[in-house]
Amino acid sequence: MTSSDCLVRSTDSPQKPPPFPVLPIPTSRQLEWQSDFMALFLHFGPNTFTDSEWGDGRADPSVFHPTRLDAAQWVGVAKQAGFSRVILTAKHHDGFCLWPSEYTDYSVRSSPWRGGRGDVVAELSNAARDAGIGLGLYLSPWDRHEPSYGRTVEYNEFFMGQMTELLTRYGEIKEVWLDGAKGEGEKDMDYYFESWFSLIRQLQPRAVIFSDAGPDTRWIGNEAGVAGSTCWSTFNRSSAKIGGTDPRYSRSGDPVGHDWVPAECDVSIRPGWFWHASQVPKSARTLLDIYYKSVGRNCLLLLNVPPNSSGLISEEDVQVLQEFNELRRSIFDENLAKGALLSASSTRGGMMNNSHFSAENVLKEGIYSYWAPEENWSDWTLYLRFQEKVKFNVLQVQEPIQLGQRVIEFHLETLNDGGEWRQVINGTTVGYQRLLQFPMLETQELRNFYEYFSNTWKLDVMKTARNNLSATL
Structure with a gap:
């Protein structure tokens, strides 16, 4: 060490690595x-x-x-x-x-x-x-x-x-x-x-x-x-x-x-x-x-x-x-979800120090930016809140399939004017991309729930997703 060197203690926790892949995975x-x-x-x-x-x-x-x-x-x-x-x-x-x-x-x-x-x-x-x-x-x-x-x-x-x-x-x-x-x-x-x-x-x-x-x-x-x-x-x-x-x-x-x-x-x-x-x-x-x-x-x-x-x-x-x-x-061409404020039930490694896996990643292009929640949590939910009501009738969801395929079920809910959550649509597998259509709806807040396949062969349980909201003409 030189005289100008010093040691400091970081107040930030180290980043967690990506979740362990669920085999098999694509080439x-x-x-x-x-x-x-x-x-x-x-x-x-x-x-x-x-x-x-x-x-x-x-x-x-x-x-x-x-x-x-x-x-x-x-x-x-x-x-x-x-x-x-x-x-x-x-x-x-x-x-x-x-x-x-x-x-x-x-x-x-x-x-x-x-x-x-x-x-x-x-x-x-x-x-x-x-x-x-x-x-x-x-x-x-x-x-x-x-x-x-x-x-x-x-x-x-x-x-x-x-x-x-x-x-x-x-x-x-x-x-x-x-x-x-x-x-x-x-x-x-x-x-x-x-x-x-x-x-x-x-x-x-x-x-x-x-x-x-x-x-x-x-x-x-x-x-x-x-x-x-x-x-x-x-x-x-x-x-x-x-x-x-x-x-x-x-x-x-x-x-x-x-x-x-x-x-x-x-x-x-x-x-x-x-x-x-x-x-x-x-x-x-x-x-x-x-x-x-x-x-x-x-x-x-x-x-x-x-x-x-x-x-x-x-x-x-x-x-x-x-x-x-x-x-x-x-x-x-237009992802209406990009105007939303995103939050999640949890983030892998903690909400504050693991931006690699934060909810905002679902709006970034490509499957290498994704949201991952904490493992072993019972609630795997992604929330989107808009400044004003939006109309849409198509939901796009993606998984980062470089880590395998694991979603077995998901559903979309919207918050009505009475403060009640109502299920709009549900799906099973996602994989590289899932597109779901439904009657046009208008809301200011919505949430996605996910369930994941888990047993001793599917090595890990974690939640990853990307979201896109669209409206047809």
């Missing part, structure tokens, strides 16, 4: 995936030109001839509508490849499009990179054209060869989508899923892998884009079989699951997955309802918007997506 790639909210699915291929959904692999490659294909338009539509990534059916069940694969002649190389020198995957990859959004690829395990299908080792080698092409030629791939669909009466085929997963990890370690059973994200169990009102990201992969998972289990997840496998809700803007001239898109209001039942229930929404036979996303679909985006912005 960094799963956290990134969940924060994207929505992805745009692009079903495109010979089916677009033959007015079919499941091609049999016998359509002549010459039918694939989009005269105005513009991947930049697809990406621009996605970005302007608020989507963070696009996922293309690089190969659907018919076996036709939208890239010039070296392992089959059933591809764009054999079509008249771009004189047989075109590559849809490359054009989309370049457009996505230029626009700054992510690219995912769908590769169907079921292949109705490939002669080796049904010969287990030979076909798995073929499939992994095609997968290697897709994962090494087109830059960063954000998601690999493995469809579990297969028609009845088709050839028996054993897929070497674990080998496929290992290859993806080796070639694209940041890519999220989708299948009925994960490992990174799971199918919700229906094609309506609707999650269960209770939806856990925790899941037991050992209880799921790709192509044969119980939809009820997929829809709700498992509160005591040993794996972190959040759900993805896929649905098409039109009745079919591929474009058909006779079909019309869903309305923006219908898409908003799906959004509440997917993104608003701890899932990612994968909305299919199929390009038409000219190679463009149809104008009527573009119009609906623009209206859908405007509806969401009118609701969520």
Whole structure:
């Protein structure tokens, strides 16, 4: 010590560290995936030109001839509508490849499009990179054209060869989508899923892998884009079989699951997955309802918007997506809770000295700022008081899922003019995000109650939450 050094006693208590995580917890790639909210699915291929959904692999490659294909338009539509990534059916069940694969002649190389020198995957990859959004690829395990299908080792080698092409030629791939669909009466085929997963990890370690059973994200169990009102990201992969998972289990997840496998809700803007001239898109209001039942229930929404036979996303679909985006912005651009004075039943480490976990954190952006109460307290409540009455009809709640998922139930109450607390709405799981709608109400004070799952396996009991109040037009 020098002569100018001195010792002092601090009057402040040291900060408490963050609560111990409740296992399982998400990987960094799963956290990134969940924060994207929505992805745009692009079903495109010979089916677009033959007015079919499941091609049999016998359509002549010459039918694939989009005269105005513009991947930049697809990406621009996605970005302007608020989507963070696009996922293309690089190969659907018919076996036709939208890239010039070296392992089959059933591809764009054999079509008249771009004189047989075109590559849809490359054009989309370049457009996505230029626009700054992510690219995912769908590769169907079921292949109705490939002669080796049904010969287990030979076909798995073929499939992994095609997968290697897709994962090494087109830059960063954000998601690999493995469809579990297969028609009845088709050839028996054993897929070497674990080998496929290992290859993806080796070639694209940041890519999220989708299948009925994960490992990174799971199918919700229906094609309506609707999650269960209770939806856990925790899941037991050992209880799921790709192509044969119980939809009820997929829809709700498992509160005591040993794996972190959040759900993805896929649905098409039109009745079919591929474009058909006779079909019309869903309305923006219908898409908003799906959004509440997917993104608003701890899932990612994968909305299919199929390009038409000219190679463009149809104008009527573009119009609906623009209206859908405007509806969401009118609701969520302003967080009415930001005008409130916040308090809590308790704060981890004490009210005065642990700002890392204070109630005010629920209004900060991102899941890394959160409120945490004291453990072992029976009352876990967050209070919001406004200077004057506010009107709202949407509640958004989030958990810091980097610490796991633990909320099992919560409810919102408002204080009426007579000084009585009245329950407005209740919910079960939260996860990354929960959105609840209710009739428009007006109040100056409200409170949220939370209950948490706790037993010897769920290692900790603590309360964390983020709140957002919104009003629809």
